[in-house]
Amino acid sequence: MKIVITLFHVIVLGIAILVIGIGAGYWGYGLMKSGSETIFQQSIQQQNQENEVSDIDNSATVNYSGTFQLSQSNEEVKFVKGDIEWNNPEEYPPFGLIIVSTPDQTVEYKKIGNIKKEGFFKGNNLILVRTDYGMDSEYYYVIPHEDKNYVISSRSSVPGYNNIDQKNTLTAPLITITELDFPEIIYGLKPRQTLKRYATWGGFWFDGKEKVFVFEHPDYGAVYENAGHGFSVQSPDGREVAYELVIDFVNDRNVPQITWSDGTRNNDAYISTDIGGCGNTNVVSVMSSNDMDITRDLVIAGKNTQGDTMWALKNINHSLLKKIYDEQYFVVDYDGTGAKKISYDEFTQKHPVFFWKDSFGRMIKFQKQEFLPVAECAKPVIYLYPEHEQHVTVHLEPKGGFTYSEPRYTNGWNVNAFPDGRLVDSETGKEYPYLFWEGRGGYYEIPKKGFVVERGGVEQLLREKLAIIGLNDTEIRDFVEYWVPEMQTAPYYFVTFMGNQTMDTLAPLALNPKPDTVIRVLMDFVPLDQPIDVEPLVLRTITRKGFTVVEWGGVRH
Numbered sequence: 212m213k214i215v216i217t218l219f220h221v222i223v224l225g226i227a228i229l230v231i232g233i234g235a236g237y238w239g240y241g242l243m244k245s246g247s248e249t250i251f252q253q254s255i256q257q258q259n260q261e262n263e264v265s266d267i268d269n270s271a272t273v274n275y276s277g278t279f280q281l282s283q284s285n286e287e288v289k290f291v292k293g294d295i296e297w298n299n300p301e302e303y304p305p306f307g308l309i310i311v312s313t314p315d316q317t318v319e320y321k322k323i324g325n326i327k328k329e330g331f332f333k334g335n336n337l338i339l340v341r342t343d344y345g346m347d348s349e350y351y352y353v354i355p356h357e358d359k360n361y362v363i364s365s366r367s368s369v370p371g372y373n374n375i376d377q378k379n380t381l382t383a384p385l386i387t388i389t390e391l392d393f394p395e396i397i398y399g400l401k402p403r404q405t406l407k408r409y410a411t412w413g414g415f416w417f418d419g420k421e422k423v424f425v426f427e428h429p430d431y432g433a434v435y436e437n438a439g440h441g442f443s444v445q446s447p448d449g450r451e452v453a454y455e456l457v458i459d460f461v462n463d464r465n466v467p468q469i470t471w472s473d474g475t476r477n478n479d480a481y482i483s484t485d486i487g488g489c490g491n492t493n494v495v496s497v498m499s500s501n502d503m504d505i506t507r508d509l510v511i512a513g514k515n516t517q518g519d520t521m522w523a524l525k526n527i528n529h530s531l532l533k534k535i536y537d538e539q540y541f542v543v544d545y546d547g548t549g550a551k552k553i554s555y556d557e558f559t560q561k562h563p564v565f566f567w568k569d570s571f572g573r574m575i576k577f578q579k580q581e582f583l584p585v586a587e588c589a590k591p592v593i594y595l596y597p598e599h600e601q602h603v604t605v606h607l608e609p610k611g612g613f614t615y616s617e618p619r620y621t622n623g624w625n626v627n628a629f630p631d632g633r634l635v636d637s638e639t640g641k642e643y644p645y646l647f648w649e650g651r652g653g654y655y656e657i658p659k660k661g662f663v664v665e666r667g668g669v670e671q672l673l674r675e676k677l678a679i680i681g682l683n684d685t686e687i688r689d690f691v692e693y694w695v696p697e698m699q700t701a702p703y704y705f706v707t708f709m710g711n712q713t714m715d716t717l718a719p720l721a722l723n724p725k726p727d728t729v730i731r732v733l734m735d736f737v738p739l740d741q742p743i744d745v746e747p748l749v750l751r752t753i754t755r756k757g758f759t760v761v762e763w764g765g766v767r768h
Contacts, residue, residue, distance in 0.1 A: 591764025661707030727757025
């Protein structure tokens with residue numbers, strides 16, 4: 212019995228050892244597997260980190276989408292009123308944020324405030340850094356802190372233009388300054404004084420020149436009427452922020468909702484600005500005593516949907532009507548149907564112009580669209596270069612509307628685009644080398660910088676400057692074939708160019724899919740009897756990467 216028991220214990224002990232061994236084996240295998248997975252995950256994380264560091268180190272070059280990449284700060288700060296002591300913009304020693312790429316490129320550093328808020332940035336200055344490339348510009352809000360530059364926000368119309376010193380710069384997207392956030396809409400002190408923001412690329416810093424005080428806004432301070440008859444306020448950082456009056460009886464097709472005195476309703480489009488170049492010379496056309504005697508020259512013409520009186524010129528031979536008919540109204544027979552100018556009597560009977568007193572007491576002129584000057588954005592053409600054949604939708608919104616398009620623009624162009632630039636219209640199946648349009652844009656200011664050239668040197672100048680901007684041989688050939696014959700009547704010409712910023716204001720462009728590179732060029736010119744001295748316009752090459760869109764046009768006077 213004793214021996215039997217001993218054997219039994221041995222057997223039980225052996226079984227126990229076996230079970231423990233199997234369990235330990237599984238546990239060891241699991242530990243090894245877990246450890247190997249942990250090591251593998253750490254390896255992947257390390258590789259990702261190395262890739263991230265590599266992306267940052269290589270970010271001095273423009274990436275595939277045309278934008279720049281900087282390392283990012285996690286500092287989260289919200290500056291509200293009282294956190295920054297603002298000052299009038301004053302010169303600040305350059306600290307190398309912008310890498311100057313051309314001899315004529317200008318960079319200005321302006322101290323605009325000092326941080327008073329307790330915390331990480333207390334006592335540091337707030338700097339606005341602005342660089343001008345001639346056709347385009349960009350600016351940055353920066354807080355220099357110790358040996359780093361914290362870029363709070365930036366604005367640029369061309370993503371690839373961000374020549375930033377990457378080594379000492381951090382983006383700080385979690386830092387906000389609420390006092391610089393101006394709304395799209397503000398309101399005056401009286402009913403129907405709704406003001407909407409508009410872009411002002413021509414101006415930047417606020418100044419009091421040609422401005423008239425209008426009212427004091429409770430949140431944004433003094434509001435002034437500016438030279439273009441828009442409204443301007445001064446941002447705390449010294450910039451000008453501009454607004455225009457929302458005219459509440461005109462629909463989105465520029466058709467004023469009016470019932471004329473004879474009981475008929477208006478169905479025609481009118482423009483309330485003065486036309487010049489490719490767009491408008493003002494935000495609204497305000498009449499003065501030099502234009503007409505408001506108390507004696509006007510007669511009631513009808514009422515709008517708001518109950519306001521619409522006015523017309525009493526004398527059908529008034530000098531303003533004569534000027535419109537003789538100097539501004541021309542007929543272009545685009546389609547060869549024999550369109551021609553109507554008689555003066557017919558012209559005066561078609562309500563060519565009317566006037567409306569706005570809520571600020573200004574008498575605003577509305578001119579019928581069919582009688583506007585022929586100055587327009589002439590033959591802008593749009594080339595599409597996708598990386599592979601694909602369907603592309605193009606939306607374009609010239610502020611003053613289209614006068615012609617090819618193929619026909621119907622709430623957008625829909626085409627199949629090929630890498631060599633060929634386009635096939637989805638509606639007709641017809642092939643085109645580019646999208647063609649003519650029309651009128653919005654309010655813009657013609658640059659004073661440019662080039663003066665003799666008539667015989669026009670073609671060489673255009674070829675040289677367009678190549679610098681980044682157009683290819685085909686685009687340059689198309690450009691000079693159209694424009695050189697238009698520039699042969701004067702002995703000299705002043706020639707200037709505008710880029711994406713101006714074109715995005717005159718005629719906003721949107722594509723689906725979104726392109727990687729966009730180059731938009733608008734030329735304007737002035738015939739000269741004698742050469743004049745002008746400051747040269749800085750031009751900079753835009754690198755073409757990925758799906759590229761190129762648009763060129765000019766101003767027909």
